[in-house]
Amino acid sequence: MKLTFPHVLLAGLMVSTLSAAPAIGAETVKIGYIDPLSGAFANVGEAGLKQFQFVADDINKRKLAGDVKFEIVPFDNKVSPKESLNVLKNVIDQGIRIITQGNSSGVAGVLIDAINKHNERNPDKSILYLNYAAVDPDFTNSKCSFWHFRFDANSDMKMEAFTNYIAKDPKIKRVYLINQDYSFGHAVARAAKEYLARKRPDIKIVGDDLHPIGKVKDFAPYVAKIKASGADIVISGNWGNDIALLIKAAKDAGLEAPFYTYYGGGIGAMTAMGDAAEGKVKQITEWHANIHPNKTEKFANAFNAKYGGPPANISFYYLRVNNEMYMLANAIKEAKSTDPKAIALKLEGMKYEADTGEVEMRATDHQLIQPLYISTVAKAYHNPKDPKTAKFKGTDPEVKYDQEDSGYGFKTDARIEAYVTAQPTSCQMKRP
């Protein structure tokens, strides 16, 4: 154990559950999970951590990475970019060479920057960064890095999928945009306007609202405005309470227009929206519990059986976490090495048969190209023969599972194939 100042202070006080020993054996690969584990967004970070641990256990049990075992080491970054840098130094100190992070593009940008600098200054101690949820398109365009791999579709790809779907519906003539006033919200609004103008020039953007993030308590005035504009649909990149409050206000005012959202099914959102979301909220994801065919069903059920109960009510959500970990295992097996550079070279261009079809880690920009699903909130199916569905009220057998024990699940509207979502990239990757 390395002697560090705070540990000396605390040694007598607490038995540390964290060992600071730099241990990277041939057997165990530690993966630093950097996400919020305390404070306001801790529930999101906690849900992600559980999924990583669950899939790591699966890989270890089935020896998918050969003799190498995975261990997920959680680090709390309090969703603060600065704190993430401190955490990164801690990770490096502990000899951990692979990190994964997802919440907040702000944090992701800082990490990419810091890892580039670190790897340049210490080529023999390079760090690999696997991004499972930060969707700023820049990370695989202007800011792309050899050390960064993104397993989620970026926000432009999701918008491409949404607008493809919207363009096919001739009844949609008027579109309203409402987003949070920061870089991600701006990116969503910009992409929506650009892509709709290209695919359906007849569609009119009847509103383009940007509101401060997390500051609006009452969305009723926005809903009144949407209503007055006569919009057919609303597109929103809002997340957290900003989406839940918006949907609730829309229901109260009897607004009929459906909401095309990025995070309408995000962690905690279903609980907060309750029945206000039914039939009205659409989301775009790489997976949801009621896709058909659903090869992940057994895995998700096993996960939910373990973590689904109260109080946390975590539902399996990120198929991309599985993709990330399985692909990492494959890369290690193929490279016969746990060195980040060797792994990265194998991950580049890797094709993988995921549960939803073939996915590819595009070598030019390290963006995973994968099929996406557009789905709508619906009542989960009440199967008279299955006592587990006793409190469900739906009649559509396709909606087999609910989310977060809310009684509501998602029903697929469309599957968007991987090649459709692929976007050209401006990335000029510097390889070591």
Next chain:
Amino acid sequence: MEFFLISMLNSVSYGLLLFMLSSGLTIIFSMMGVLNFAHASFYMLGAYFAYQISGWIGFWPALAIAPLLVGMVGMAVERYGLRTVHKYGHVAELLFTFGLAYLIEEAVHLIWGRSQVPYAVPPSLEGAAFTLFSTDYPIYRVFMMAVSVSMLIGIYLTLTRSRIGLVIQAALTHPQTVETLGHNVPRVFMMVFGGGSALAGLAGVIGGNAFVTEPGMAAAVGPIVFVVVVVGGMGSLAGAFLASLLIGIIQTFSVALDYSIVDLLAKLGITIGPDAPLAVVWNLTISQTGPVLPYLLMVLMLIFRPKGIMGTREG
């Protein structure tokens, strides 16, 4: 016309909820001089208690019990916390409640977890109360307004007509005299603090399911409640009422105004190009800034009229 009427109703109902939140804070401040930073935390506790109780015995009992419980928590805080720091002055009291807000949030994390809880509007209050042109107006908002107004009347009657109200008013200005007359002034203060907390709790009971019940809800409404109290005039109940409505109206109607300074100047025949210095500022629309306008109002108010709308004293 439809938009105007609906927005007017929205602003009044939002303003009334703000008033429910701020009335407790105002009463505590005017009686005890304590600016309670943890006031919004009592609002949050009210929502969580109501969620828990309504899961057991239903919404209507929760409407009565939850605020009482919050009031008891408030009394305990006054008795075992505030009374101890009282001798160090108002700043220490402010700091105490500041720390308390942190602790309550962590306690909520501990007990109810870090996610939202499914605290829903009871079925009997769901649906539309009436339809104005084509927009539904929900029953629950009408219910919120009714509770808020009856609370306002209740406070007014208690303070002016009841015996305890008179004692409270007397204890405020002449604590020693009241004490000599045989009243227990510390206990009066404790009850005032408990009462104020209970009002916040009541706001939580009916605000928690109208919006979202989650551990961040206290931090989200906290600053805005301060704005109401400061703009209305520290310690003035009538001022808080006016300020709540004013802020409700500002926030609701500013959303509708997609105009920026550039548009305004364009009407006057002056054009500002996108390359002009500080172009971002001039292009900002009022609707974008809507939710921060209250803070601007507060700063301006403190600069030009520190007493607030109806306040009688400064600071």
Next chain:
Amino acid sequence: MNKLKYRPLNLGRWLVWGGTALVMIVLPLIFTSGFTLTLMSQIGVGIIFALSYNMLLGQGGMLSFGHAVYSGLGAYFTVHALNLITDGAFYFPVTLTPLIGGVAGAVFGVIFGYVTTKKSGTTFAMISLGIAELVAACSLMFSDFFGGEAGVSTNRVIGKAFLGITYGPSIQVYYLIVGWALICMMAMFAWTQTPLGRMANAVRDNPERAEFVGYDTHMVRFLTLVLAGFFAGIAGGLSCINYEIVTAENVGAYASAGVLIATFIGGAGFFFGPIIGIIVFFTMVTAVGGITQAWLFYLGLLFLLIVLYAPGGFASLIMMHVPVIKARLMRRLWLPYAATLATGMILLTGLISVVEMTYRFSTEAGTNPNMTLFGFAFKVTEGVPWAIAAGLLVGGFIVSRFAWNAVGRAWGDIIHILQEREAAA
């Protein structure tokens, strides 16, 4: 606040300053891990920030909820300056760039300060909160200057190495921070001895009387705030060099709340109080935060206990022993202190156990009930560990009350003796 007196330790002042400098310089040679260096760099920047905050709270009696506005804006101006220097727009040595932050902080101090310092007390607290909310909201709205969510990043390595100093390795940045911290500490200490510093004390303690004597209390507060803004800006500039990035959280409410909590825990009444506070604060955030989820709870509890029972902070707890040591009466305290320590440890063990077990229970009772605490492995769903933890908590509380009362009695005796001696003299 007015109960606390400032008494400079004239004896060995040089020793104290020299010792501080020595400790700051030598520490990284002992603790060599990068993580510790990060923590110490944070503490170095934090010391400047907290001391500048204490110019307001401790010396000027102004409770601010928005001090991060000045450090944050200072940091933003520094980061833009660094980027301009990199582009070759003008030349300025990196070593001195914190000054740019300082000037920016002072300028915003002038802009915001003139109106906010008209009143002290609650009005000042509220208006500082309002301004902090405004600036924080603007930081997300004007992404050209504030860089939006991603912030503005920079590279501190500019141009050729000067005497081998590039500021690439973090140890060089640490010594840059130490250098600035020492200069700022001395400057702020010197300020407390100037007429303005003394007037700030007077205005804090009795503004009416200060006004009668002929001083403009508004002006005194205003100048104090501008100076505090200047030093906060330097802290912001250093943090920008340290992290090579500035984001909206630099001006946010958490940064403002953090410095308030740290300063108060350390003790606003003494010059060195905030230094202790910052060390405790960052240890809580970084080290305790690395071990347990409940760090925020412990920090909040510590803050509340300080507010309730030791409003002078750690500094006052230390300083109240100085006369006792001088009077050679410490021996009366050792026994009660030892008893308090022993019983307090029981109480603390019980408290930590209950809190940690509750956290574990509430997050993963059903999935992972196994936990290890103080070397004991057990299941959080069993009754026995709970009974033991609760027993430690309650038992510790009861026995520590006895010890605490003994401390109180010993102190009563000491004060009595001191008073008698004073009367005799």
